[in-house]
Amino acid sequence: YVGPCHPLYYEQSVDFSELQELKFVRGVRDFFSMEHHLETVSMGLIDTKNLNHAAYTNSDHLTVNLLLYTDVCSLGLDFMYEPYSQYDLKALPINGCEPFLQVGYVKDPARILSRQAEWILEKFQQML
Template identity: 70%
Template sequence: MDIKQLEFFVVACERGSLSQAAECLYTSQPNVSKTIRTLEHELGRPLLMRSGKGVQPTAYGKRVLEYAQLIIRTTITISSLALPDSRNSLCISAYPSNMIAHLLADFYREWGESCYIEHREGTVEEITDDVQQGISEVGIVYVAEKQAATFQHILSHKNLSFVVQDTKKICLYVGPRHPLYHAESVDFSDLSSLKFMRGVRDFFSMEHHLGHVSMGVIDTAALHNVVYTNSDHLNIALLLETDVCSLGLDFLHEPYAQYDIKALPINGCEPFLQVGYVQDAEHTLSTQAQWFVSYFQKLL
């Protein structure tokens, strides 16, 4: 049994026809039929019921189909993890971030085609898993100070370390269509009347820890969230074109401020989010990764 046999069987079931499966797989109908019959012979039972109207899986074939689809999806996922030579690449995981995207563009201008780039976005859990599994060399994260000890404890079991670069406040991001666009700052009491986008749902995400800011004066239950997304593209589009706003880290880098979006300070908000990167505790960062984290620190 091999992946090709399973793929032919799955496509035949999905198309309901051996001829249509052959067209989809860029091969001949006899080849599809022969491959599936070989699989049936190996398993010792028929997988398809064949008729003039096409094919459909037998009861046994339906069970095999579920596992075959799972195997193919898993194979595709594994293939997507294939990387160029790690000695000549920069592999980064981070929250969805326009600033990180611009920094990677700077990296490309500096290193050109001499170095491959792989960039992945996700939650803190996904980012740290990427680093632990060797998919990414560096993971950019931010964590509430009051959760730092818990976070470090979790990382110790994964043999990872968190290198803090700075501690930041949060701010309110608004676009030109927002009624507060011309304001200089906002109060905590203003937030309950606004419409928000909320970011990735993650135990270590900024939103999860807003109750720790200024002795809990932000009531997350009172915030009116109208959009949930982990898309930076959607975040920017809504800020520019609607009256929806978002909470974010107060570290907008001026040279990257290409959009008409303002970061309004929140009066009385103290720094509480540690910003830094996760790395394998036993390995020294590559030259490429060292370049990236040094420039990231300059942005902060």
């Protein structure tokens, strides 16, 4: 993701070879973060140790402001969470990066889902 102050904002895509030249903001690496699983899902194409992490934060607000007002970028999935769609942030595709993430759930047909489970699946389908 890049913001309007980033030199690549008006580009259509970026090459893997260019990633090492960029400055990144990185979130906290916890189990649920994309960064935690990046080494596994990138299939060796991205080594996060070689990226220039200019800022680390656990704040979405700071991440959005860094993307909007500086030349840092953020590595993430091509999925804009609805509350953030109001900002002038652009998902810049990485050339040669094929879709590799599959999302789903398993349900026992003999069991009825709880109201909470039905609600989660409904919200999940709306997001996708």
